[in-house]
Amino acid sequence: MKLTIKDIAKMAGVSPGTVSKVINHTGNISQKTIKRVRKVIEETGYQPTFSAKSLATKKSNLIGLIYAGNINAELNHPFFNDVVNVFKNAIGNLGYDILVFSNNKFSKDKQDYLARCRHFQLDGCLIIAGDQIEEATTELDQSNVPCVGVDIILNGPNSSYVTTDNNKVSEAVVTHLYLNRIKEVAFIGGPEDSVISNLRKESFIKNINLFGMLTKDDWLQHGDYFEESGYQAMNRILEKSPLPQAVFAISDMMALGALRALKEKGISVPEEIKIIGCDDIEACRYSNPSLATVKQDKEKIGQLAAHMLHDLINGDVQPTSVLVDPELVIRESCFIDMGGTLTNR
Amino acid sequence: MKLTIKDIAKMAGVSPGTVSKVINHTGNISQKTIKRVRKVIEETGYQPTFSAKSLATKKSNLIGLIYAGNINAELNHPFFNDVVNVFKNAIGNLGYDILVFSNNKFSKDKQDYLARCRHFQLDGCLIIAGDQIEEATTELDQSNVPCVGVDIILNGPNSSYVTTDNNKVSEAVVTHLYLNRIKEVAFIGGPEDSVISNLRKESFIKNINLFGMLTKDDWLQHGDYFEESGYQAMNRILEKSPLPQAVFAISDMMALGALRALKEKGISVPEEIKIIGCDDIEACRYSNPSLATVKQDKEKIGQLAAHMLHDLINGDVQPTSVLVDPELVIRESCFIDMGGTLTNR
DNA sequence: ACATGATAGGAAAACGGTTGCCTTTTGTGC
DNA sequence: GCACAAAAGGCAACCGTTTTCCTATCATGT
8 A cells, every 4th residue: 555645644743735845845844843754754665656746746857868860770879878878877866767758659650759748747858869850859849848959959949959069070080181191081971961961071071172182072972870871882982983092981880881891892991091980889999990980978968968958947048059079089990100200199 | 738638528528537438448438429539639639648647547658667787887788778679669569658767866875666666656667687686676576566677587476587598598609619629618707696697607517518528717707797807807817828719708798808808919819719709789790800699689588578568567477487599690709610621601 | 911923834726637436318129 | 109228428536746825823022
C-alpha cells in the first residue's frame, strides 16, 4: 500500500497542505513543524507521486530527448552519444530526468513532437541532429516549449542552440594543410541539403581560395555521414585524375570509408594522400593509419546545452546561440614528412 | 489553452466519461457516438494528459532505463547502446516510452531505483549491466516491479533476463583455436567479481582442458573492460615468458588495448600472436589488424528484452531467462596461415 | 490588557483524467 | 402495443498533489 501525502499528514498530525509546503519550502511553517514532518518523511521513505504532482503543477522536471533528422543511427551514434551522456549527467544535477521519445508510438508516419511534449508536460527538449530536419521538429522549435539544439540551428521564440563553430572547422583544416605546403584538397560533405554540411563546404571553399589553394568540382563530393558513403565518395574522386594531395571528410566515419577505398586501390596514406576526418570518434585511434580529425568539444557542448536549457526553462534568459571552437587532432593519416621543416608537434 | 477531455465532450455533445471510454475502447458505446467523438478528437488533435491519466490508472506506459554496475560509460557504451537502440524501437512499437534515470537526482550516494520506479509509476525497467551490481539494483530486482536484465542475472519475483550464452562464447573461441592447431592461450577477463567474466573464464578453462590445450595462471589476467586495462593486462602477460600463441579478451576494447601493447613491443599480430576480442564494436573493423571477435546478437537481444518485458508487465508469463548464441567473427588479428590446410573462409 | 500585524496552519477547490454504478434509451419477442 | 433485457451513456467519486484563501494563534508595542 503506497503511502500518500495524507498518510504522512496524519502521522505528523498536520494537514496534507502543510506537508506539501514543507516538502516544497513554500508557505509559512514553523521550524518545529518542519522538523516533525521531515522526520516522518524520513522514517517512512515517502516520495510524492510524480503524476499527481505533475498534474497539479503542470511541470514535470522531465526533458525530452529527440534525435531528429535523418540520423540513421540514434541512441548508438558515436559522437552524439558522448554529448548526450554529458548532458544527461549535467541536467541530472539540475534536477531533471530524461524522457526518450520512442518512435512509432503516435502517428505512424508523422512524428508529432510537440503533441508529445504537451502530453508529457515536458519542461523542455534537447534536439539532436546532424541536419536540418523534419516538419515536426520545426513545429516544436516554433512553439513556446524551451528547446536546445545540438548541431542544429533553431530560431524559435524559446529555442537556443549550441554547435561547433563550423566555419572554424574548415578553417582549421585548410590552414593546417596550407602551413604544410599542401595545395590540392578534396572535400567529402554530408547531404546536399544539410545546413551544417553546407556551412563547412562554403567555409572550406572560402579558405581554399583565401590561401590560393586548389579544389574543383570533381573533388567536392557528398555522402550521408556514414562509412559506406565515404567509401563511395572517395571512389568517385579516384575515378577522375589527378588525385588531390589531401581529403577532408566532415565525419570520421566517411573518412574511414575513404581510407578503405584508398587501401583497396593500394594508395598509401599519408604518403600519397592525406586524410582528415571530423568528430574524433573512438575508432580514429584504432584505424590504420590512425585518423587525423577535427575534434568537437563534447564535454563543453553537453554542459552548455544542459545549462542553456535550464536557463530557458526558468525564463532567466533570452534565446541564444553558442559556437564552440573545434580543435585539430593530427594523427598518422595526416603526418607530413618535410625533412625537418614544419613538422607537427 | 490546452484542450481537456471536457472540451472534447462538450464539442461532441457527450459526457467526459464517454469520451474516455471511446479513447480506451472500454464500456458500451454505439458506433455512431464513437465516430462522432473520434472526429472531434481528430480535428482538434486532442491528446489526454499523461499525468492525469497516469494518476487515475496508476500506470505510465513508461519504461525505466538503468545503467547499473560499474560501467564507467553509460549512454555512450558501444555494445549496450546498440542493444538499447533496438530495444527502444521495439518497446516503442509496444506503446512505451523510455525514461532514463539521471544520476545524482535523489540521494547523492545511493541510487534508489525502486523509489524512483514508484515515484514515476514505471511499468517496468530495463537493467543494463556488464556486471553484478549495487544494492539498489538488487532491491529493485527483488521488488514486484517487472524488470528485464541484459547481461546480468536477475532472479526477482518479476524479473527476467537475456544474455549471451557465456559458456558458448569461450567454447567458440577455444574450439576455433583448437581446430587451427593453436594450443597455448591467454585470457583477459573483466573484474574478479564480475559474474559474466567468471562464467567466461570458467568455461574458457574447462574447454582448454577438454581439448588438451594449455593456459596458466600468468596468462589469466583481469581488466575492467576498457582499453587501458587491456593494455596493462597484456603487458603483464608479456613480462612473463613464454608468450602464448593467442589471447582472448572478453571485450573488444581490452583486445584493442592488448593490440596496442603488442604493437608497442614490436610483436606482430597475427603472425606471432593472435588476438580475439568480444562484442563486435565498430572499431574492430577499423583497427589494424582488424580485430577478430565474438559477436553478440544485439538485434535479437534487444528485441527479446522488449518482448519479455512487455509480457512480464502484462502478467502473461513467468520470469524466464534466455541465452542468445554468440557468433565468431574472424578478422585479420586471428588469420591463420597453414599452407592451405584449414584456412578460414 | 488591548489592538494590531505577523505568523502558522487548515479547508477546499483544482489539476485532467478513469471507472463503477445507475438511469435512460433502444431493441426484441410475444 | 407491452414487458423485459440489453445496450448506451451520464453521474460522481476518486487518483495524490498543490495552492489560494481564510482563520486562529501568537508576539509586539502601547
